[in-house]
Amino acid sequence: MVIDAPIVQTSAGPVRGFWREELDRPSAAFLGIPFAQPPVGELRFAAPVPPEPWTDVRDATGYGATALRHDPGGTLIPEPAIPGDGTLNVNVFTPDAEGSLPVLVWIHGGGYTAGSPASPWYDGRAFNRDGVVTVTISYRLGFDGFGWIDGAPHNRGVRDWLAALEWVRQNIAAFGGDPDRVTVGGQSAGGGAVLTLLGMPTAQHLFRSAFAVSAALADVPVDIARQRAERLAALTGVAPTLEELRTVPEERIHALQRKAESAKRGIGLLTDLIEQGSPWGPMVDGDLVRVPTLESLRSGIGGDKPLLLGAADDEFTMVAEAEESKLRLIPPGLLLRPFLRDREVRHAYLEANAEQRAKGTAAVAGRYVSDHIFRVVVPGAAEARASTEAPTWAYRFSWVSPAKGWACHCLDVPFWFDGLDLERVHDLAGDAPPQSLADEMHSAAVAFVSDADPGWPAWRTQPGTSRVFGGSGPEISETAYDSTLALL
Incomplete structure (x- = not known):
């Protein structure tokens, strides 16, 4: 026909x-x-x-x-x-x-x-x-x-x-x-x-x-x-x-x-x-x-x-990882000193990111750049809208790509669009990215676009409240972006 x-x-x-x-x-x-x-x-x-x-x-x-x-x-x-x-x-x-x-x-x-x-x-x-x-x-x-x-x-x-x-x-x-x-x-x-x-x-x-x-x-x-x-x-x-x-x-x-x-x-x-x-x-x-x-x-x-926003855990860590041979001998505190000149702020940030410190200086550098450019925007914008009429919802994308080793920049896009079968997705997400995660994320996006509510408690219910996608811990967290707070 x-x-x-x-x-x-x-x-x-x-x-x-x-x-x-x-x-x-x-x-x-x-x-x-x-x-x-x-x-x-x-x-x-x-x-x-x-x-x-x-x-x-x-x-x-x-x-x-x-x-x-x-x-x-x-x-x-x-x-x-x-x-x-x-x-x-x-x-x-x-x-x-x-x-x-x-x-x-x-x-x-x-x-x-x-x-x-x-x-x-x-x-x-x-x-x-x-x-x-x-x-x-x-x-x-x-x-x-x-x-x-x-x-x-x-x-x-x-x-x-x-x-x-x-x-x-x-x-x-x-x-x-x-x-x-x-x-x-x-x-x-x-x-x-x-x-x-x-x-x-x-x-x-x-x-x-x-x-x-x-x-x-x-x-x-x-x-x-x-x-x-x-x-x-x-x-x-x-x-x-x-x-x-x-x-x-x-x-x-x-x-x-x-x-x-x-x-x-x-x-x-x-x-x-x-x-x-x-x-x-x-x-x-x-x-x-x-x-x-x-x-x-x-x-x-x-x-x-209404606003829905969030970020991936390690947006730009891949770039820092490529420089690991140059960074591995530099103590994380020394590396961050030119950017976080206040000693108390620097120590607070490093303490909040102890898990990254255990992975080496490149991991700390990558997380800091990811935080500075992307992740700190989430609590920054959510707190800026704390008293607004319409709610703000936050999420955190924590699924680690087996192909890249990080929850990296752009990795979440095919999950939001439910397009894991599209060209070059496997280059970024590996051979078997979880369809169940794409179902969760895409459904949340559809719910937000359709009804202005993605389906979890808004930030103002308890400051810090975020939906964690692909993580190993609880799906709803009140501390999802605490590691960035020293930068605010």
Whole structure:
């Protein structure tokens, strides 16, 4: 039997997707739908502009162009790079159902410089099976999206997130979604994007709840952003102005932006991340991003929106482990002294992480970097929202990959998406990752997106309360993030 391809009328024009029947419930995919005009020519380094309308049915059966312009190689998540100018697009995955379904809008990670919305790991097929419409969005990366430019709007990547969410609000009902039941979610830089949006007054009408996985906040100070921009412009031989930077080819900007941030790798790169923060990402410009994210949450912004957030135990320990031969002879206290200068704080942190100390200096270094960038954000955000109207739920991902030896960065993503059969998952999770754990985590995500409650006690019932996924101890813990508290 031949089933007609699905056609949906969007605010800009009709799009044609395709049906899929991989799981128990058929679903439709609509790929590469523009939410803004290509950011090239006069629109390069500009705020996103709504797409030109069309009348003929537009093919939406292949992923659109991505802001990622090259194969990054060696990434933990598959990140397809697709050429083309129209990089500001969305992908919609929707069940074969009528009605008004909850919606998950997913923002990919990649340190604000990499990542791809076309990753097979973000396919919404399992969420569709469970009655959730799923949308993945693209945004400008690196200097294009977040670099300071004299004469250009700041935070262009953030403006792309807002424009994509506005598109969802205007159009998702046509795909079977409820615009008043949107959860914005993301991992790593995408999780940082979620918290940034949660703390932005101008974003509050665009979603009902927030789901931040291993959130990496940027909160780049304007003066630091300007210094990096001036350094990059000097490398290209032009002034850091809109007029002059538009004359520099995109490929040259991409090639030089790493030199403008850090030439270091391995443990040196981790040191730079600790000392200087994310090189590119949302900047605190006093306008769109008015104050640092946790300060904004503490003031009550986003306090009416339920939040689910958490992190893995050893997000970046693999990187430190690769430097073990250099680190093994350095006492942990001496290694941490440049970062934790207060002796009492340093000793408190080491005491709280005695289990890591027993594994060696590389394990301590990796845990400290993981805590500093990712894990401390969990109690930090939860405590910032302690008195808000809407609850905060925390989780901790503790399942140790037999392939990597750690509960590492990105490992939890295929569990949340119930995609353990997807390409390259076994490279990260081993040959037999537990489906039972994926069932638990994916069910919690579906419950949160659908009903704004993942199914365990909220943080405010007892500060510290968290659901532990894949650990060897109790499922519900009040001490899940106690080892990070010395850093707050």
